[in-house]
Amino acid sequence: MNLNLLIKLSLFGLVMGIATAFFIPSNIEGILWLIIFIVCAYLIAKNCSQMYLTNGFCLSLLNCVWIIAAHAVFYHYYEKGHAQEAAIYNGNPYKIAPQLAMAIMGIFTGIVSGLVQGIFAFIASKIVKSKHHVNPVG
DSSP states (O other): HHHHHHHHHOOOOOHHHHHHHHHHOOOHHHHHHHHHHHHHHHHHHHHHSSSSSHHHHHHHHHHHHHHHHHHHHTTHHHHHHHHHHHHHHHHHHHHHHHOHHHHHHHHHHHHHHHHHHHHHHHHHHHHHHHHOOOOOOO
């Protein structure tokens, strides 16, 4: 596993966690994450020689930590810009603090997105590696 690369790539999660708390609305967040997933998949494929799925999965878990921390710390700002999501966290049936509800949901989201990021990285590895193996003619 390329921990150095994963820590650097996880800064996307830190930036997105803070940016979504303050000014990125949920209606464009998914598009931004798709772009980030593609860029990270390419960089994992380009800089790792194996364990693409594992690297992608672990990257999303690191992102999950950054995002949960940013959203919990800046919850009041997040709540203002993401009313629909905040209603879920505030209205949870277990009457736990919204930040804790967010953390619990964030862990599950991190696991699912980790599987997606891992698959993206694995597919990217097949594309990147096939471009480096050109068969000579003759």
